[in-house]
Amino acid sequence: MKVETKAYGSIEVDERQCIRFPSGLYGFDGLADYILMDAQQRPFYWLQSLDVREVAFVVMDPHLIRPDYDPKLDPEDLESLGLKGQEGSDVILQLAIVTVPEDRRGMTVNLQGPLLINKDRREGRQCISRDERWGVRHNILDEMAAGKNAC
Secondary structure, eight states: OEEEETTTEEEEOOGGGEEEOTTOBTTBTTOOEEEEEEOSSTTOEEEEESSOTTOEEEEEOGGGTOTTOOOOOOHHHHHHTTOTTOTTOTTEEEEEEEEOOTTSOSOEEOSSSOEEEETTTTEEEEOOOSOTTOOSOEEHHHHHHHHHHHO
């Protein structure tokens, strides 16, 4: 399928890249349909809205910067995705939204509001961590250093 993207213009994507967020994302409640695609720089991905070309998020696996990351999710979040307490399951993909300032220095990641995705159903939900350690603006380089010290 052909998709208009913020980062790459008009591109062809596989329908298996589509993810539906029935409740939307915080601040973007009316936008439910997205595609997940590789970014040019690893370890980042783009989560691109299919409804509004200008709405796209840089995301990443939070475990890459904090191997000890455990958001302590509400069991209802798992159940809403048909996961019933399978937080460690390989059916689940956890992503975190990255904020990239104009100067590209001091990138931060939101560890308080992870995106939880049921890969089999291609359905996602933005959740709220019940662990107070995780906030909305964690400096990526600082967290990488903290993660290495936590192991």
